[in-house]
Amino acid sequence: MSYISIYRKYRPQSFSEVVGQDEIVKTLQNSIKSNRLSHAYIFCGPRGTGKTTAARIFAKAVNCLNNVDKNGKVINPEPCNECVNCRDITNGMSVDLIEIDAASNTGIDNVRKLIENAQYLPNFLRKKIYIIDEIHNIGGGTTKAAFHALLKILEEPPENVIFVLATTEPQKVIPTILSRCQRFDFKPISADDIKKRLKIISKLENIEVSDMALNLISKYSDGSQRDANVILEKIASLDDDKVKVEDVVSLLGAVDLEILFELAGILIESNSEEAIFFISRLEKLHQNLEVFVEKFIEHLQNLYFVKNNPNGFDFINSGEEYREKYLDQSRLVSNRQLNEFILIFMDLLNKIKLGQPAWILFRSGIIKALNIKIEANGAVTQKLENSVRELNERFDNFKDSFKDVLKIAASSGAQSTKTDDVMTKAVARENTENSGNAKVVRDEEKPAAKKAETKQKTHPATGSEITKIEWEKVLNIIKNKSVSLNSLLLEVKKYNTDGSKIMFYLPDIYSWHKDKLNSPENKELVRSSLNSVMGKNFQIEFLLENQGKDLVDLRRGNPYKERNSEVGEKSVIFKGSEKSTETKKEDKTDNKEKEYEETAESENGIDETYGYMEKKFKIKE
Ligand SMILES: [Zn+2]
Missing domain, CATH: 3.40.50.300 (P-loop containing nucleotide triphosphate hydrolases)
Incomplete structure (x- = not known):
């Protein structure tokens, strides 16, 4: 290669050569x-x-x-x-x-x-x-x-x-x-324009360079043709027959977009066999993991933007040729799944930055992410959510049309038996249809999806109970944003809710904590974190324990225990005669117990899968 630098040699000399x-x-x-x-x-x-x-x-x-x-x-x-x-x-x-x-x-x-x-x-x-x-x-x-x-x-x-x-x-x-x-x-030059120019230059200079390497250089140079030309020059001087992606990766510590798509695809499909292969290839690339994980989080965020906003591409600097790819991949993944992935890799990144052993953490993170699908399979969960919603609507309509009848029934013992009969049938129908759903899930062997469904069934109207796991997720999100808020929240032990507002309770001696937590910024952060975990917007209030009653423990062992009493209260609304209410309450309670068993079983299922994955990885290693 002649030694005027590529950058100077190919500096545009006329307007027609100016790019972008x-x-x-x-x-x-x-x-x-x-x-x-x-x-x-x-x-x-x-x-x-x-x-x-x-x-x-x-x-x-x-x-x-x-x-x-x-x-x-x-x-x-x-x-x-x-x-x-x-x-x-x-x-x-x-x-x-x-x-x-x-x-x-x-x-x-x-x-x-x-x-x-x-x-x-x-x-x-x-x-x-x-x-x-x-x-x-x-x-x-x-x-x-x-x-x-x-x-x-x-x-x-x-x-x-x-x-x-x-x-x-x-x-x-x-x-x-x-x-x-x-x-x-002057605008940043698009990756496509940069690539076009690089193609011309490499042809004139007889530099053989793979298309994927060109993609990577154009993306990595961040809108600057000058940087792109300098990178091409550096890599061409490596004295290789052909410039490959690997060269770019090792020279720049850059991350190939193709690799990010590949990993996302593996995790979305929950393909553990490919995952093992992927990890070993990544190791051979001598990839800087901190950079890689950061880029992967960015990739997941890009998928989220593209999925949820028609103008999502305005937020990401992607080449034209990747648009379809982004759209395709974003359709395969649910928001919940993306959220889970981002949490896992954010946690991973923080730990790597603290100097903990990167590859071990990375492998564990991958295993964890591979198992997310079971917890948040978008397609299945979505389907179930839809059918549960549909059932709720039908049940509400049913209630509305019988409101008047119920009113009369409440004041007249004679008609009550009949009404209860209708109500019991309706409940029975709901249970039958729901158990139909549960069967589908079992057929597909998606224990956690079953869990999600069970949860909906338990509390269809509000969905406002906070499980231990959900609360931990909320704390985790907040920890990444505000350490001080996180430590204040650690004193919050109990809560209760009316479905639209959640009251959190602190032991009576924590009045100072309570006031701090009630500041608008803190409440907003808790509200938004809860929203991202539970998918619902609640009002938030922090109180002392002596200010409330019927409090629920945020770290309780059996999250369904309290729900039973709630269901009992609900059945009072349809009260016709003492006897039939009792029966219904018992029926429901039986159901709850069965569901709790199912849930325990399915949680066990996750552990088993996890253990299996761990074993599999160990054997392969
Ligand atoms: Zn002239």
């Missing part, structure tokens, strides 16, 4: 062609997006000797790159093109003098061009003199001078300068 800034190029070309040039321009935008490159091309286009007719009218707004003016500018030899880097402190007096010289006519070019990079730095500190000189010139610009200012931080440029410039905002 079509509108800016068009506007500049139009103003050149119609000879409506401004005295000062400001190019704003992230680094590597082509601001100073565009400024140089602009300088050539307004000075080129070959793009004008004999009257001096511009016939082509592109520079020829062959005339003496174009060549001098390209080679940095023109005395009339003055480039200043305001970020460097060298030659402050020179800078002032150079700017003051703007009042003199150009020596050779038609227009004297000043390109001042990182202009926001010129306003402060030691370069104040230069700043005043610039401001003075901008106020009364000489005829044959054009200033092109560039900045990555336009918000730091003072308004007196901004208001005197025509402003252009």
